[in-house]
Amino acid sequence: MSTGLIIVAFFVGIIAVLFLIMLHELGHFIVAKLSKAYVYELSLGFGPRLFTKKGKETWYSIRLIPIGGFVSIASDAAEPPLGREEEALQIPDARKIDYIARWKKAFFIIAGPLMNFIIALFLITTIFMANGYKDNDMSFYGQKFADNSIAYKVINNQLEEQNLKSFAPDAQQYAITGWEFKFEDSQDPIAYYKEYDINDLAPTYTKIVYPMIDTLKAEAFSDPKNFETLQLRFSFVEIDRYSGRVTKVYDFKDSNFYKIDKEQDQAIIESWKQQNKISMGIAAPTRYFKSTASAYGYGWKETFDQSIALLKGLGMLFTGNIQALSGPLGMASQTATVMNSPTTFFLYVAGISANLFMLNMIPIPPLDGYRFLENAVEAVTKKPLNKKFKLIVYSIGALLFAGLFIIITLKDLLIG
Numbered sequence: 001m002s003t004g005l006i007i008v009a010f011f012v013g014i015i016a017v018l019f020l021i022m023l024h025e026l027g028h029f030i031v032a033k034l035s036k037a038y039v040y041e042l043s044l045g046f047g048p049r050l051f052t053k054k055g056k057e058t059w060y061s062i063r064l065i066p067i068g069g070f071v072s073i074a075s076d077a078a079e080p081p082l083g084r085e086e087e088a089l090q091i092p093d094a095r096k097i098d099y100i101a102r103w104k105k106a107f108f109i110i111a112g113p114l115m116n117f118i119i120a121l122f123l124i125t126t127i128f129m130a131n132g133y134k135d136n137d138m139s140f141y142g143q144k145f146a147d148n149s150i151a152y153k154v155i156n157n158q159l160e161e162q163n164l165k166s167f168a169p170d171a172q173q174y175a176i177t178g179w180e181f182k183f184e185d186s187q188d189p190i191a192y193y194k195e196y197d198i199n200d201l202a203p204t205y206t207k208i209v210y211p212m213i214d215t216l217k218a219e220a221f222s223d224p225k226n227f228e229t230l231q232l233r234f235s236f237v238e239i240d241r242y243s244g245r246v247t248k249v250y251d252f253k254d255s256n257f258y259k260i261d262k263e264q265d266q267a268i269i270e271s272w273k274q275q276n277k278i279s280m281g282i283a284a285p286t287r288y289f290k291s292t293a294s295a296y297g298y299g300w301k302e303t304f305d306q307s308i309a310l311l312k313g314l315g316m317l318f319t320g321n322i323q324a325l326s327g328p329l330g331m332a333s334q335t336a337t338v339m340n341s342p343t344t345f346f347l348y349v350a351g352i353s354a355n356l357f358m359l360n361m362i363p364i365p366p367l368d369g370y371r372f373l374e375n376a377v378e379a380v381t382k383k384p385l386n387k388k389f390k391l392i393v394y395s396i397g398a399l400l401f402a403g404l405f406i407i408i409t410l411k412d413l414l415i416g
Contacts, residue, residue: 009336016335018044018066020116020353024360025069027115031108038074038095040081045069073097077387102379109372116357120306123350125299127343129292134302135343137287141202141244142175143209149281150268151176154232154258161255175202175244176236176282179212181219182257184229189257190219193235202239202246205284217278227269231257241288306354314362365397 022044029042038057043049045063053060059081072081074096080088093099100108128134145152147169155174156166167174177196182189196202220226233255238248260269272278289295338344363369370393378384 005336005339006333009333009339012339013335014066016349017352020119020349020356021069023115023119023353024112024356025071027111027113028071028108031104031111032071032073032097035100035104035108036095037097037100037108038091040072040074040084041070043070043072102375106372106375106379109368109375113357113360113368116353116360117303117307120350120354120357121299121303123346123353124302124306125296127347127350128289128295128299128302131343132289132295134287134289134298136284138205138284140285140287141204142239142285143205144283144285145169145174146281146283150232150260150265151234151280151282153265154234155236157258158234158250158252158255162250162252164250173238173241174236175239175246175285176208176212176234177202178235179208180233180257181216182231183219183226184231184259189231190215196237196246196249200246201244202237205282209280209282213278213280220272220278221276227260227273228262230260232260233257241286242290303350303354306351307358309351310355310358311362364400365394366401367397370397 025042025044029039032039041059041061043061043063045061045066046068047064049061049063051062074080074088074091076093076096076098097105097108134140143151145155145167149169152169159166178193180189180191180193194203220230233252235252236250237246238250239245240247262269287298289298335345335348338348360368361372363373365371374385374390
């Protein structure tokens with residue numbers, strides 16, 4: 001991946017995130033206006049102002065540091081913006097955030113994250129309904145097979161032995177249900193095999209491919225000679241492209257192994273050796289939708305799954321897996337890989353928006369989730385929390401997030 005592409009992707013990613021942050025703040029802003037609160041400013045970014053449009057009441061600003069944004073509302077608990085002190089004296093209490101009904105304040109707090117959820121839901125459901133499918137769905141049944149790959153050759157070899165039709169690699173009509181491999185001088189093949197009933201769903205990409213590749217890699221790299229004697233055999237079924245249900249079972253228990261050809265497959269084997277990675281040419285399948293309604297319904301599930309993915313990533317940090325999250329540099333690299341396809345790019349942006357929704361719902365200061373919790377506690381106790389306590393809690397939260405940001409950025413720089 002070229003440096004130029006990564007630089008372009010970095011700025012494209014930043015613009016996409018800023019747009020999503022702007023929509024997040026717009027959610028807060030709209031509810032504040034509907035609640036008749038006095039809004040001093042709607043700002044994109046922090047630091048010195050680069051651009052300001054002054055309205056009768058609200059100023060609209062773009063600031064120097066593009067790492068967030070804010071809505072500034074009149075409050076007795078905070079000083080008014082510099083230069084607007086006289087204006088603040090004229091604001092009635094009924095228009096200050098302190099005196100607005102608790103339920104309105106709760107809605108104001110949650111409106112930002114909800115805006116991110118709505119944007120993610122809109123993008124995902126629209127794309128699914130327009131296309132009629134979701135590509136590379138690792139949770140669906142079956143697999144795709146790249147043309148001229150080892151997996152494609154193995155299956156075609158077995159079909160030809162049985163005098164059956166060959167298959168197109170992008171037709172997604174087969175699903176591997178088991179595999180075996182052996183080395184020529186080995187008497188007992190290392191095997192993994194499982195029978196599936198005709199009414200069962202064929203295994204997913206994750207369930208069947210990862211164990212196969214991991215085991216094959218461990219055995220093949222244990223001895224360099226193994227690359228010269230490797231033989232493979234699959235069991236597989238034909239499946240329905242919509243439901244993934246098995247429609248036809250092929251019995252290949254007596255089929256011959258496909259022997260890796262040292263000349264014909266030399267480029268593939270060399271690639272395995274250089275990358276210390278085995279790639280069979282098996283990809284996650286395409287999930288097709290029978291109707292627009294099913295595409296829309298699955299869009300809801302996908303949006304929730306994308307949101308939960310952030311929590312899973314944060315959880316993995318506690319197990320020492322810092323690869324689970326990416327900072328600006330990691331995001332630039334990810335953006336570069338999706339820029340060649342509008343569909344993939346907008347699904348990626350939708351994923352970021354879903355992540356922003358879930359991130360802001362976490363009850364940790366200074367995020368909206370904590371502010372929502374704080375508002376609920378004050379509503380129950382009928383009195384505000386201690387100001388000193390608030391200052392300490394918000395300061396600790398800000399330091400934790402700053403530290404996490406630095407760690408993730410260093411990970412992107414040093415590990416990639």
